[in-house]
Amino acid sequence: MKMPRPDPAPIARRSELIERLQAIVPGEGVIFDKDALRAYESDGLSAYRQPPLVAVLPRTTAEVAAVLRLANEIGVKVVPRGAGTSLSGGALPLADGILLGMARFNRVLEIDYDNRCAVVQPGVTNLAITQAVAGRGFYYAPDPSSQIACTIGGNVAENSGGVHCLKYGMTVNNVLGLEMVLINGDVVRLGGKHLDPGGLDLLGVMNGSEGLLGVVTEVTVRIQRRPSTARAVLIGFPSNETAGDCVAAVIAAGMVPGGMEMMDRPAIHAAEDYVHAGYPLDVEALLIVELDGPAAEVDHLIGRVETIARAAGAVSLRVSASEDERLALWAGRKAAFPAVGRISPDYYCMDGTIPRGALPRVLRGIGEMSEKYALKVANVFHAGDGNLHPLILYDANHPGELERAEAFGGDILKLCVEVGGVLTGEHGVGVEKRDLMVHQFTETDLNHQQRVKCAFDPGGLLNPGKMFPQLHRCAELGAMHVRGGKLPFPNLPRY
Amino acid sequence: MTETVRPRDEAEVVAAVEWAAGNQQPVELVGAGSKRGWGRPVEAQAVLDLSGLSGVTLYEPNELVLTARPGTTLGVLEDALAGGRQHLAFEPPDLGPLLGRPAGQGTLGGAIACNLAGPRRIKDGAARDHFLGVKAVSGRGEAFKAGGRVVKNVTGYDVCKLLAGSFGTLAAMTEITVKVLPAPEQTRTLVIAGLDDLAAVRALTQALQSPHEISGAAHLPAALAARSGVAKIAGIGSSATLLRLEGFGPSVKARVESLQGELAGFGDLAALTDLDSKALWREIADVSCLVDEPERPVWRLSVPPAQGAQVVGRIRETLAVDAFFDWGGGLIWLAAPADAEAAGAGAVRAALTPWGGQASLVRASAATRASLPVFQPEAPTLAALSARVRAGFDPLRILNRGRLTADS
Numbered sequence: 001m002k003m004p005r006p007d008p009a010p011i012a013r014r015s016e017l018i019e020r021l022q023a024i025v026p027g028e029g030v031i032f033d034k035d036a037l038r039a040y041e042s043d044g045l046s047a048y049r050q051p052p053l054v055a056v057l058p059r060t061t062a063e064v065a066a067v068l069r070l071a072n073e074i075g076v077k078v079v080p081r082g083a084g085t086s087l088s089g090g091a092l093p094l095a096d097g098i099l100l101g102m103a104r105f106n107r108v109l110e111i112d113y114d115n116r117c118a119v120v121q122p123g124v125t126n127l128a129i130t131q132a133v134a135g136r137g138f139y140y141a142p143d144p145s146s147q148i149a150c151t152i153g154g155n156v157a158e159n160s161g162g163v164h165c166l167k168y169g170m171t172v173n174n175v176l177g178l179e180m181v182l183i184n185g186d187v188v189r190l191g192g193k194h195l196d197p198g199g200l201d202l203l204g205v206m207n208g209s210e211g212l213l214g215v216v217t218e219v220t221v222r223i224q225r226r227p228s229t230a231r232a233v234l235i236g237f238p239s240n241e242t243a244g245d246c247v248a249a250v251i252a253a254g255m256v257p258g259g260m261e262m263m264d265r266p267a268i269h270a271a272e273d274y275v276h277a278g279y280p281l282d283v284e285a286l287l288i289v290e291l292d293g294p295a296a297e298v299d300h301l302i303g304r305v306e307t308i309a310r311a312a313g314a315v316s317l318r319v320s321a322s323e324d325e326r327l328a329l330w331a332g333r334k335a336a337f338p339a340v341g342r343i344s345p346d347y348y349c350m351d352g353t354i355p356r357g358a359l360p361r362v363l364r365g366i367g368e369m370s371e372k373y374a375l376k377v378a379n380v381f382h383a384g385d386g387n388l389h390p391l392i393l394y395d396a397n398h399p400g401e402l403e404r405a406e407a408f409g410g411d412i413l414k415l416c417v418e419v420g421g422v423l424t425g426e427h428g429v430g431v432e433k434r435d436l437m438v439h440q441f442t443e444t445d446l447n448h449q450q451r452v453k454c455a456f457d458p459g460g461l462l463n464p465g466k467m468f469p470q471l472h473r474c475a476e477l478g479a480m481h482v483r484g485g486k487l488p489f490p491n492l493p494r495y
Numbered sequence: 496m497t498e499t500v501r502p503r504d505e506a507e508v509v510a511a512v513e514w515a516a517g518n519q520q521p522v523e524l525v526g527a528g529s530k531r532g533w534g535r536p537v538e539a540q541a542v543l544d545l546s547g548l549s550g551v552t553l554y555e556p557n558e559l560v561l562t563a564r565p566g567t568t569l570g571v572l573e574d575a576l577a578g579g580r581q582h583l584a585f586e587p588p589d590l591g592p593l594l595g596r597p598a599g600q601g602t603l604g605g606a607i608a609c610n611l612a613g614p615r616r617i618k619d620g621a622a623r624d625h626f627l628g629v630k631a632v633s634g635r636g637e638a639f640k641a642g643g644r645v646v647k648n649v650t651g652y653d654v655c656k657l658l659a660g661s662f663g664t665l666a667a668m669t670e671i672t673v674k675v676l677p678a679p680e681q682t683r684t685l686v687i688a689g690l691d692d693l694a695a696v697r698a699l700t701q702a703l704q705s706p707h708e709i710s711g712a713a714h715l716p717a718a719l720a721a722r723s724g725v726a727k728i729a730g731i732g733s734s735a736t737l738l739r740l741e742g743f744g745p746s747v748k749a750r751v752e753s754l755q756g757e758l759a760g761f762g763d764l765a766a767l768t769d770l771d772s773k774a775l776w777r778e779i780a781d782v783s784c785l786v787d788e789p790e791r792p793v794w795r796l797s798v799p800p801a802q803g804a805q806v807v808g809r810i811r812e813t814l815a816v817d818a819f820f821d822w823g824g825g826l827i828w829l830a831a832p833a834d835a836e837a838a839g840a841g842a843v844r845a846a847l848t849p850w851g852g853q854a855s856l857v858r859a860s861a862a863t864r865a866s867l868p869v870f871q872p873e874a875p876t877l878a879a880l881s882a883r884v885r886a887g888f889d890p891l892r893i894l895n896r897g898r899l900t901a902d903s
């Protein structure tokens with residue numbers, strides 16, 4: 001993956017830039033020591049590393065605005081960063097760019113239980129929001145597995161999901177308002193505590209914009225009461241197909257479970273070896289179905305799920321009888337990534353979404369590719385919404401293996417698109433899938449997206465090299481060539 | 496004279512928009528026209544009628560997705576979905592009658608373009624939250640697509656969000672994919688009689704803070720309750736505070752019982768059964784109680800829900816209004832006096848200041864709608880940004896010119 005060629009000018013004027021940043025953010029807020037900058041050289045896509053030109057850690061919206069205005073004035077690129085857990089390289093720094101760390105924006109500003117929302121700064125972690133409201137039985141629903149570390153600002157930028165998002169939505173469905181700063185220093189507020197902001201839905205488009213449109217400085221999220229009961233069922237199947245059939249049948253029966261996760265044989269074994277969750281090892285696929293709500297509902301639906309699972313050919317079935325047991329059933333799934341990390345020096349996590357009906361075909365395809373590339377793969381799957389996470393095992397110390405893993409991953413994602421799916425369900429495009437965008441979108445599609453970028457950041461200074469395979473100049477994109485004259489379809493009905 | 500062009504497929508939409516752009520001839524986009532009266536009057540001599548693009552093209556109940564052309568009426572969609580025991584969870588209202596048009600005309604394209612949402616908004620979101628993918632023709636006369644046909648997707652910018660609620664100012668949609676969800680097996684409504692606005696919003700707030708998954712939370716003051724078509728509400732003789740619970744039988748039963756206990760301090764909680772519940776929430780979604788008296792301007796306010804009653808209280812200090820609450824107090828539908836100065840805009844918008852929110856003038860004469868901001872004016876930096884976004888899609892302001900703002 002190539003990043004844009006560094007611009008020598010800001011590199012040559014680095015000390016001047018540092019001084020001007022220090023005038024904006026006093027104290028320890030500007031980091032320029034080469035060793036200290038190492039801390040920022042990569043995010044969760046650790047195969048890519050690049051220390052930034054300089055890092056700055058502002059504390060206030062005014063400081064963010066001043067930093068962006070400065071960058072805009074002198075034409076220096078800016079990469080926003082939350083906790084750096086992005087799996088797509090969204091926070092990968094640039095050699096000629098400022099790394100804008102939002103970690104100091106770490107305060108919960110207001111909890112408004114009557115309006116069922118919380119106003120927080122973007123550097124607050126996902127889990128900290130839930131912890132701040134847990135005392136009154138509330139929680140923030142989207143729960144990425146990285147929730148102890150990742151920030152709400154990063155969640156907004158990636159529109160992150162979690163195992164509960166089939167029922168409770170992604171980040172975008174749970175954010176009510178934002179404050180953000182544009183590259184020209186303008187501070188813009190979107191939405192608030194009301195549900196329907198009106199006007200063009202810029203709040204919607206900010207979610208999943210991967211740090212390319214503006215820097216988020218405040219977030220208002222919806223909080224809700226935790227369901228009174230949650231129970232999980234662990235179901236083993238003799239094949240991926242039968243597990244997939246069960247998922248379809250659960251949905252067809254009118255249920256939207258709180259969570260519905262699937263693991264294939266390699267993932268089951270890796271997880272069981274790691275956490276000893278008591279997973280059956282003689283099955284090809286495991287399904288975890290979690291039902292939440294009032295006890296009466298959960299009991300009723302567990303019965304339905306059991307019937308459906310047996311009819312679909314389940315060979316083992318365990319229902320959690322206590323909260324401890326429910327957590328134990330989840331433990332293996334939640335530890336699936338680190339478990340795979342234990343059995344392989346490196347792994348590469350993919351994130352395509354497919355129409356669920358295509359699951360058997362896609363898993364078969366992945367199996368064939370695994371042989372072709374001579375790399376093992378373990379699959380975990382947000383089965384309810386069709387979001388597939390193949391984990392490709394490789395060893396970066398073996399020359400060529402990283403490249404092979406990337407080619408393998410690219411082929412998987414192309415297959416996802418081919419069957420009617422998409423390149424990424426929750427991890428974002430970043431640098432990782434940037435060059436694959438042309439497999440999902442035409443140039444016209446991409447031009448329409450890039451014009452949104454032009455409206456926010458005409459100079460292309462915010463997080464360049466991410467999301468788009470090639471950036472057109474905004475002036476070129478803005479031009480419109482009109483063909484005047486008559487309606488070209490003379491028989492088009494007119495009245 | 497107005498010229499109407501009625502394309503039958505995407506290529507004809509492209510041709511029509513190219514023609515409009517080439518001649519600098521703005522066009523008004525219409526589906527069935529049921530919500531044509533909402534927004535500033537469009538400054539266009541020509542109409543691009545999209546009702547010819549209709550029909551469901553893909554429905555996969557097990558994948559929770561449906562694709563249809565924009566001119567498909569909501570009735571046709573609901574029938575198709577009923578076959579799979581599913582529904583559009585955002586419960587699109589039929590605002591036709593409120594706007595002086597026949598009922599049952601609204602299209603999928605219109606529901607998305609206006610980002611409609613019914614009472615279930617508090618639990619399941621608005622049209623934008625269910626809008627997965629689109630094919631559209633921008634004001635540049637270029638066909639493009641965005642999103643996809645899977646329920647979870649973060650590939651590229653979420654351009655669907657921009658189109659939802661854009662009132663046709665960015666692109667003419669030619670195909671729409673939405674997320675569909677299982678329809679609830681059972682619906683119950685709990686009714687508390689006799690609360691004033693403030694107490695009612697407190698009751699709704701308490702219910703919405705419970706774990707009981709309330710899917711409708713509304714309050715009808717006495718005068719508007721009396722207009723209900725549901726006999727038990729019309730005859731209640733006081734205000735009616737309403738809470739809807741939906742889902743599987745045993746679950747609904749348990750939640751109804753819990754809630755009756757928890758809210759007992761507010762009065763008796765009588766339960767309405769399925770049929771009455773459905774009719775009642777349809778009326779609330781469709782703003783049926785304000786349909787009569789068409790000369791009265793009607794406003795729609797979205798405010799922080801717990802402050803809904805206070806907002807209306809402030810408006811009442813200077814304006815005699817009829818108002819009811821949905822979304823737990825967060826959505827206010829309000830009829831101003833027919834002769835109110837500027838349709839009451841001054842009082843309505845001033846009342847928003849302490850707590851935030853927005854107000855849109857949904858029903859008023861064309862002259863009134865041309866004379867004041869129909870949609871909530873935005874702060875200058877936001878307005879400028881929105882205008883730049885619009886210009887990216889439609890630089891010549893060919894589509895629905897002037898509908899959102901005078902210079903949009």
Ligand SMILES: Cc1cc2nc3c(=O)[nH]c(=O)nc-3n(C[C@H](O)[C@H](O)[C@H](O)COP(=O)(O)OP(=O)(O)OC[C@H]3O[C@@H](n4cnc5c(N)ncnc54)[C@H](O)[C@@H]3O)c2cc1C
Binds near residue numbers: 091149151155163215
């Ligand atoms: C072990 C592991 C498990 C994971 N599980 C999940 C999962 O279940 N679901 C899921 O969706 N993701 C998951 N992720 C991915 C990742 O955690 C999410 O994408 C997360 O939202 C990133 O948050 P962050 O604070 O780390 O952001 P970063 O990685 O620092 O940044 C991510 C992007 O956001 C931008 N950004 C950050 N802050 C701001 C801001 N304030 N304003 C504007 N832009 C900003 C950055 O420029 C970058 O483009 C996982 C990652 C790991 C390592």
